[in-house]
Amino acid sequence: MADEASLLKTPLYDLHVELGARMVPFAGYAMPVQYEGVMAEHNHTRAAAGLFDVSHMGQARVSGDEAAFEALITADLGALGAGEQKYTLLINDEGGIMDDLMISRPDDGDLFMVVNAACKDSDFAHMRARFGSRAQLHELGDRALLALQGPQAGAVMADLCPDAAKLVFMQAGAFSLAGFDVLISRSGYTGEDGFEISVRASVADALARRLLSDERVKPIGLGARDSLRLEAGLCLYGHDMDETITPVEASLAWALAKARRERADFPGAARILAQLAAVPQKKRVGILPQDRAPAREGAEIVVDGQTVGVVTSGGFGPTVNAPVAMGYVRADLASPGQRVELMVRGKARPAEIARLPFAPHRFHRG
Amino acid sequence: MTTRYTKDHEWIRIDGDVAVVGITAYAAEQLGDVVFVELPQIGKTLSQGDEMAVVESVKAASEVYAPASGEIVAVNDALEGTPAMVNEAPDGEGWFVKMKLSDPAQLEAMMDEAAYKVHTS
Numbered sequence: 001m002a003d004e005a006s007l008l009k010t011p012l013y014d015l016h017v018e019l020g021a022r023m024v025p026f027a028g029y030a031m032p033v034q035y036e037g038v039m040a041e042h043n044h045t046r047a048a049a050g051l052f053d054v055s056h057m058g059q060a061r062v063s064g065d066e067a068a069f070e071a072l073i074t075a076d077l078g079a080l081g082a083g084e085q086k087y088t089l090l091i092n093d094e095g096g097i098m099d100d101l102m103i104s105r106p107d108d109g110d111l112f113m114v115v116n117a118a119c120k121d122s123d124f125a126h127m128r129a130r131f132g133s134r135a136q137l138h139e140l141g142d143r144a145l146l147a148l149q150g151p152q153a154g155a156v157m158a159d160l161c162p163d164a165a166k167l168v169f170m171q172a173g174a175f176s177l178a179g180f181d182v183l184i185s186r187s188g189y190t191g192e193d194g195f196e197i198s199v200r201a202s203v204a205d206a207l208a209r210r211l212l213s214d215e216r217v218k219p220i221g222l223g224a225r226d227s228l229r230l231e232a233g234l235c236l237y238g239h240d241m242d243e244t245i246t247p248v249e250a251s252l253a254w255a256l257a258k259a260r261r262e263r264a265d266f267p268g269a270a271r272i273l274a275q276l277a278a279v280p281q282k283k284r285v286g287i288l289p290q291d292r293a294p295a296r297e298g299a300e301i302v303v304d305g306q307t308v309g310v311v312t313s314g315g316f317g318p319t320v321n322a323p324v325a326m327g328y329v330r331a332d333l334a335s336p337g338q339r340v341e342l343m344v345r346g347k348a349r350p351a352e353i354a355r356l357p358f359a360p361h362r363f364h365r366g
Numbered sequence: 367m368t369t370r371y372t373k374d375h376e377w378i379r380i381d382g383d384v385a386v387v388g389i390t391a392y393a394a395e396q397l398g399d400v401v402f403v404e405l406p407q408i409g410k411t412l413s414q415g416d417e418m419a420v421v422e423s424v425k426a427a428s429e430v431y432a433p434a435s436g437e438i439v440a441v442n443d444a445l446e447g448t449p450a451m452v453n454e455a456p457d458g459e460g461w462f463v464k465m466k467l468s469d470p471a472q473l474e475a476m477m478d479e480a481a482y483k484v485h486t487s
Contacts, residue, residue, distance in 0.1 A: 038424040039399040223398070223425050292402050292446070294422050316401040316424045323402070345404070345420065 004030070010055035011144045011204040019219050027117035029056040031222050038223035042318040045190055045228055046359070049150035050220035051211050058120025059143050059198055062127075063110040064135030072130055073103070074247065074266050076257035080105055085172045085185045089247055089255050090115075090123060095268020096243040097250060099123050100235065102196075106183045107174040110138075114145065114196070116237045144204030149194030149228075152216045154364060157184075157195055159214070164195065168366035180207045186364060189225070191232025191357055193364040230324060231317045233286060233356030239297060240284060240312045240326055248275040249328070251284040251356075282309065283334040286356040287325040287342070293349055294323040295342040301329055302341040302348060308333055311342065319359045329353065370433070370473045371482035377457065378433040378465075378473065384440075385470075387433060388461040389421065389452065392486045397423045400452040405441040405462060412436065412465075414472055419462050421452065430462065434472040440464035 007030040021032030062069050070077045075088035085104035092098050099119040104112050115123045127137050158165035161177040164184045172185035180203055188194035199207050211217050235241050241250045260266050289295055294316050301309035314325030338353040369379040375393035379386045402422040412418055412432040419430040441463050452460040
């Protein structure tokens, strides 16, 4: 682990410290894991609105021949209209997931993407190498990213930027938000309605303070971000998926655009399409422990004394008010209601395969 | 009643011929919201430093170690239904186990309250 002095700081570092956050190392950055407490922050986000600093994530623009970019991902860029956003996957030649990312056309300019913090250097290196001279990647290292999430996020936004409040889920645009020039998308990673706001680093602190001045908005740390996304059934890269896992195995086949399936022109298409036509060996599923003991990442999933899978994310779901988990099991055991056992500290505990998400999505679809 | 503290943030309090054991307010605050506590079986014999219990917060699982050697003679069953008691009353109702100590002299080497305060400051 990196020692404290070598950690990078986001533009909101001083604000986090001022707000009493407990700072931890995450993907090379000093990040707030919690302010008043994970449970309270989780519940506040589900009840009102939470502000998350996700400036550690990678932001970039792509210009030039879009076909060079499309060849690396699973989206249909021809079908991505102005003001639209898509969730897509960066795939290696073997069909494994290198990263998951958001891609959009927020303004008259180039494609805009947001990638995972821990993957950004390798993602951008891979893209530049494959683009050659056909397309250009411009990393936006001078921008911060804030997420405003929760059922009252829309009302908060309506007071500051009525035009952005008219966006629906997976739309994006360029706006003036309380006087700040920003890119806003109606999306997030909590399962709630909300927005992601890209802003110049130099004014990020001022914008965050403006948003936090609304009494409906509280700062939320990485701890609650993790429990919120787990309840929403959303994958955390490096845990619920990695370079050895295909989109079909990760239960992310919906991110394979129809036109791309028909053209079979994404990396690893032969392997991935074969898995789609038949059944993959393993699948990502939701898991509900039947007692109160959380099963963490790495816990083995057992049926009739045989190991049939492993938990990849697990913890306590404050909204569900019970332990929740995700993991991979043999595909023939992936149906909801399937009884399994989870090995927690050497003890088999009863659990059931469950439908995802654990907490219903409440996106604003208009 | 004498209360002693370990550097791993357990407290142990002699009460008659048994010792009550729990985690300190400092540890509870560091862990955050406790959602599950796994307690040992009554009758189990532990040596000082052995893993005694596991406390789970929303974020993570943490081990709790036996502050002294002895036999578990009681566990706090109330924590099963209300694990949050560990946060609310770590020094009292949020106790973990009662032990019959095999070597009460082990407590002499542990920190008293003043020393523990220095340890956590």
